Amino acid sequence: MFDSLAEKLQATLTDVRGRGTLTEDDVNAAMREIRLALLEADVNFKVVKSFTSAVKERALGADVVGKLNPGQQVVKIVSDELTELMGGAARELSFSPRPPTIVVMAGLQGSGKTTATAKLARYLREQHGSSVAVAACDVYRPAAVDQLIKVGHQAGATVYEQGTDQDPVKIAAWARDRAQSEGKDVLIIDTSGRLHVDQELMAELANIKKAVKPHDVLLVVDAMTGQDAVNVAEQFAEVVQFDGVVMTKLDGDARGGAALSVKAITGKPILFASTGEKLDQFERFHPDRMAQRILGMGDVMTLIEKAESAYDQEQAAELERKLRKSEFGLDDFLDQMRQIRRLGPLQSLIGMIPGMGKELRGVKVDEKEFDRIQAIILSMTPQERRHPELIKGSRRLRIAKGSGTNVQAVKQLIKQFEQMRKVMRSVAQGRMPDLGALMRQAR
């Protein structure tokens, strides 16, 4: 059920704990799993090879005594390496000392340039109070100009366009002049999607760059891109020397290995992450969170950050103890739900728990359902909450009546709870990053 990397590694390294350190054989076995995980995450094959040899160096002889089990320990090493590789601290756009700052958006067809253009415009307005203009230089795609007009205005930007009959290079130059004369802080130029192997269009992009002398050229990359990401990035780097990357469609469940590939091969930082279709779903890129995601670990850091305010370390230890001793009852279940509920909309958070997203998909919890669940549990006696297997026949009926639901709902809740209890039991048996330990590490 849990196919997280840590679990797989732990299965591979079962006799390590006794020994205390990792031998070469252990590390080789671990590297095989890691290689598979990274390939599955769409990290480029070449990058995987060089990365795993770098990690192997660190892992050999690594001390595995401590709160984290060997599997978790290796994952931590890998995660740290990945984070480092993808750029350490989050990076920024470079702004011109004399406005306007000119940004050019480039990338393949369908990568999300136009949406990203509007989002960046809105982001700069909100975060920096900049006055922003966007320029419509995609004259090929049907209704592309219309699209930018609509989303550009939604973002509060001025839209510069000349329809689809002008040469994009001329439009770009004209837009730059206009932005200058109108005193705009930032000009973002949207361009048409183009294949990195389309010589004519790549030359056009180079000409746009020559004409406007941008301060930032951003390559827009779809998070679901596979092995080809490297080819695309290499070519764009050669022709237009882009300065940074915007990763889009991160709200999907693509692991996003392309991020690592692009950074590793071109050395260019990923600056922004687009996480939805709405204009405000746009943020600075966090390499550490991406590392976790690539490893299939979910957004653990975000959860930990949020959890720190809502969750006591002691409670975490107590919960762990209860899970280990199979004392986890419906009261604890309700308690957990209450804790999580305090953190924010349930759906998005459940997805953040490593490995839990998929498993809990069936156990869908929205606010209304939470109220129902709470009502049902509160209609149970303490003994029933500790031993839900007692709940049959007349008890079920009583609980249903007391909570204003029906027998079916009561049955369903208990079934879901049993499922969740099984899942959480394996969590407690070390098959997942230990939340308490991770929190301690994070401090």
Added chain:
Amino acid sequence: MARDWRDLFIVDGAGPAPEPEDAPETQERRRGMFRRLRENLRKTRQALTSEIQATLFEDLSDETWERLEEALIYADVGARTTAQVVEQLEREATEGNISGGEALTARLTELLADIARSDDDRIDLRPQPTVILVAGVNGTGKTTTIGKLAWHLSKELGKSVVLGAGDTFRAAGVEQLEVWAQRAGASFVKGPPDTDPGAVAYDTIAAARRDGADVVIIDTAGRLHTQDDLMAELGKVRRVIAKQIPEAPHETLLTVDATTGQNGLRQAQLFSEAVDISGLVLTKLDGTAKGGIALAISHELGIPVKLIGIGEQLEDLRPFDANDFARALVTQ
């Protein structure tokens, strides 16, 4: 020989539909064009074959299998399917059933083509009207594909086509499809702004029936397979269509970008759960991506690949050919 449109589409009559009546000059020009196309493809195929031989199977050592594995991974075939293919080929080679670069190349291509091919890889155009629903993740090329498909249906088979602007969410999504309808010579139906996509589907089919159109193609908004509410909306559109015409939609196509990595499998899986996908369109194959994920989708989910997109112009659509695809997968 590569599949052509008459292999892909099922039309009325015992054999393939008769060529639409053309002036002799047009017929001659067309024949010349096809001849040239076949010539080009044959050259490419020969070049590809010798390339595979040269790079992968120049000598048979442990490195051969590693090289092959690498080539398949690079093509986004995925670790699992790659392992299966390499294992099988290695076994056959070791057991002495196959020897020599040429034979290995042929067998490799065969294996890959078998995985890529499906029984149910045709599009049935006999229902009147035939309703095609097109879905997919944002940016995968739904609207462009619909334009191309409409054009080919009209040009190759003389069918009359109506397009339904079911993307009611995307800024200028309706306008985009309208341009394609004009280019392809298809009729066009849209609803008022922010209207329900199911309503547009309904109106489009109603218009098709009224006007006696042959094919209806419904566009939908791009959506991520992880957005449950949007997947539910897609299911709803399908139900609206099914209520109107019991067997419809007769074809539900999923567009998948050829550059997509392993996530493509998730996409296909979840879209299938929402609306029962009957065929895949592998788009943007004119880049350097090999689209190997289509192999995994076909192999693991049993969804047939039916069409490939190879550019942004009206003509740039082809019936999927498993042999050509397999050969292209492992060439550098």
